[in-house]
Amino acid sequence: MSEKEIKGTIEEVFSYSARHPARLLEEYRAAGQKAVGILPYYAPEELVYAAGMAPLGLWGMEGSVRGAGRYFPAFYCAIARMNLEMALVGVLDGLSAVLAPSICDAMRPFTQNFKSARPDIPMIFLAQPQNRTEEFGVVYMTDELARVREELEAVAGTRITDDAIRDAIAVYNESRAERRRFVRLAASHPSVITPERRSDVLKSAWFMPKPRHTAVLKTLNDAIEALAPENWTGGKVVVSGILADSASLLSVFQDNRLAIVADDVANESRSFRSDMPLPEKDEAPLRILARGFAGQGADSLLHDPDLSRRARHLKGLVEESGAQGVVFVMMQFCDPEELDYPHLKQALDAVGIPNAQIGYDQQMRDFGQARTQLEAFSEMLADRGRRDCSAASSTGR
Amino acid sequence: MAMDEGILTRSESSGWEEAEAVKGKETLQSDERRATDFVMGLDIGSATSKCVVLRLDGAIIGKAVVAGGVGTEGAEQAKSLALQDAGILSDAAPMRVAATGYGRHLATDADGRFSELSCHALGALRLFPEARTVIDIGGQDSKVLRVSERGTLESFAMNDKCAAGTGRFLEEIARALNIPVGEMAELAASSGKCLDISSTCVVFAESEVVSHLARGASRADVLGGIFRSIAARVGALAQRAGICPMVVMTGGVAMNAGVREALADELGMEISVSPLSQHAGALGAALRALAQT
Numbered sequence A: 001m002s003e004k005e006i007k008g009t010i011e012e013v014f015s016y017s018a019r020h021p022a023r024l025l026e027e028y029r030a031a032g033q034k035a036v037g038i039l040p041y042y043a044p045e046e047l048v049y050a051a052g053m054a055p056l057g058l059w060g061m062e063g064s065v066r067g068a069g070r071y072f073p074a075f076y077c078a079i080a081r082m083n084l085e086m087a088l089v090g091v092l093d094g095l096s097a098v099l100a101p102s103i104c105d106a107m108r109p110f111t112q113n114f115k116s117a118r119p120d121i122p123m124i125f126l127a128q129p130q131n132r133t134e135e136f137g138v139v140y141m142t143d144e145l146a147r148v149r150e151e152l153e154a155v156a157g158t159r160i161t162d163d164a165i166r167d168a169i170a171v172y173n174e175s176r177a178e179r180r181r182f183v184r185l186a187a188s189h190p191s192v193i194t195p196e197r198r199s200d201v202l203k204s205a206w207f208m209p210k211p212r213h214t215a216v217l218k219t220l221n222d223a224i225e226a227l228a229p230e231n232w233t234g235g236k237v238v239v240s241g242i243l244a245d246s247a248s249l250l251s252v253f254q255d256n257r258l259a260i261v262a263d264d265v266a267n268e269s270r271s272f273r274s275d276m277p278l279p280e281k282d283e284a285p286l287r288i289l290a291r292g293f294a295g296q297g298a299d300s301l302l303h304d305p306d307l308s309r310r311a312r313h314l315k316g317l318v319e320e321s322g323a324q325g326v327v328f329v330m331m332q333f334c335d336p337e338e339l340d341y342p343h344l345k346q347a348l349d350a351v352g353i354p355n356a357q358i359g360y361d362q363q364m365r366d367f368g369q370a371r372t373q374l375e376a377f378s379e380m381l382a383d384r385g386r387r388d389c390s391a392a393s394s395t396g397r
Numbered sequence B: 001m002a003m004d005e006g007i008l009t010r011s012e013s014s015g016w017e018e019a020e021a022v023k024g025k026e027t028l029q030s031d032e033r034r035a036t037d038f039v040m041g042l043d044i045g046s047a048t049s050k051c052v053v054l055r056l057d058g059a060i061i062g063k064a065v066v067a068g069g070v071g072t073e074g075a076e077q078a079k080s081l082a083l084q085d086a087g088i089l090s091d092a093a094p095m096r097v098a099a100t101g102y103g104r105h106l107a108t109d110a111d112g113r114f115s116e117l118s119c120h121a122l123g124a125l126r127l128f129p130e131a132r133t134v135i136d137i138g139g140q141d142s143k144v145l146r147v148s149e150r151g152t153l154e155s156f157a158m159n160d161k162c163a164a165g166t167g168r169f170l171e172e173i174a175r176a177l178n179i180p181v182g183e184m185a186e187l188a189a190s191s192g193k194c195l196d197i198s199s200t201c202v203v204f205a206e207s208e209v210v211s212h213l214a215r216g217a218s219r220a221d222v223l224g225g226i227f228r229s230i231a232a233r234v235g236a237l238a239q240r241a242g243i244c245p246m247v248v249m250t251g252g253v254a255m256n257a258g259v260r261e262a263l264a265d266e267l268g269m270e271i272s273v274s275p276l277s278q279h280a281g282a283l284g285a286a287l288r289a290l291a292q293t
């Protein structure tokens, strides 16, 4: 595959799917397949897949909040408001159910409001435990998953067998591995895999059938791997946040020659950075999913007695990827992320990793402030680069 | 003292009366000046346009500030007034032009465009070589910059979308109180009572102002409360970026002694300003242009 073909595949397959989830929903329905909306975070998508239904990620949409303003105040979580707006304006009409995890406090009131706004769309609630690593947490989560499984069976009108769940875990682990490979390859080819293309490839995994996404991505990854390495002269950053998929926002990164070489973004790497674990002897597949959830960490949503874990994770990402700094894309009124930010910033400042925070919300139309900040950040990284070079040459390094 | 005061001239164009010093200013004969021996920095903000002209040895030879920012004739006017201030024919072409500010991308004749954050950092450091923290309160946003001794940005924090703590906020309040923006500080100086006004939102603050007035509070006391509210907002931003002396204020609001003093109280630190503070962004852009010659 030539560079042109790589760009063409991304445009035709991944960008198309990332930008038109409603069309994909139509296609699923036309093919007689039921679709289930997957709300954030850490939903056991494998169970939906194992039931023969199509999971579709629900991460809000770009637009204005109107009807949802009756349910939530203006300063409530932007994703919750926007997901409810989608339900109210009919975007979610074709869904057979919605799977709603509750690890974020903001999502719990959302589920109540959703039920009252759209009683016609069944809502399957999943109460994940914050104390997830202890054995009692794993047992509790396994029980919850058993209930979710039953409710999904009722929606699908079919049994979800243990074997089907095991197959689904294998399909999803393969997808996770291929996405991790893509993230690494994208980092070394930033002018071909621009921030926008990178986002489209990762975002489309929330909507496309997983086996097809993985198959096309594998071919794409092989092609990127075969390209000559790039000599990138722009800046390199790690992006952290809940969402960083706005085309307007990503074009600001692009215009300022900032390559995204790694991420700590909830709907990107946080959702595939670790696999579901290998089964212990004769382990029931639901318990594997529960242990998979227990193994997650370094996330503002997850309780961790070790407060420095996420900061260490971010520093590790910077080191491994060769990034020069971190950009926090702060979702409006997201308490978990806002609460994590001060100590993350402090930890990065302490080791001299430049960082900047830009505010984001899906209702944003004017990215002037983000442009100013990213332009300044890019100049800051370039200035530091020049200083480091001159220090190196003056010390003979 | 601001480093460049010695070569400043009073600018009719800016209406800026404080820097009367003319010592050190060379008499420039426009016909002696070659078309390319100066550079220009242009700061097109949301409310005003500023321009600074530098000689190739770095001396400031002209400056202007005019009301009218993005989308107005302000930038063109600022350019020609700054050239006039420098004693240069208006059709003379600078060697390089660098643009900054919210409207920098509209400056089609600029050779380079830079963010106002890095330009304010550079400009402030030129005015105060000891500056390590720069607080810039402009028309529509406020920023706190940590600056290295070389004038490069170390870190920064910028206000979120709300206009609380910005120049626009002051304008809104001036309108609500029916007083010219330029007279606010003087009026507030006579305040005798500490009124509390919300620091979170312009709309809330404005309605609080109206209720204070309705309860018979004096405009001076309300203004004192407003200045403290801006100081609280910007002070929190400063904590986020990290504060390190010397603290310098730039941007149009730096000229407001009331805000300046409230902010100094809030931070528990002295805040330095130069008569050229409002030009710091344009000066930084001009220095960027100079570095590229």
Ligand code: SF4
Pocket (backbone or CB within 6 Å): A040, A077, A078, A079, A080, A104, A105, A106, A107, A242, A301, A331, A333, A334, A335, A336, A337
């Ligand atoms: S983590 Fe933040 S963005 Fe996500 S649901 Fe919770 S409050 Fe909303």
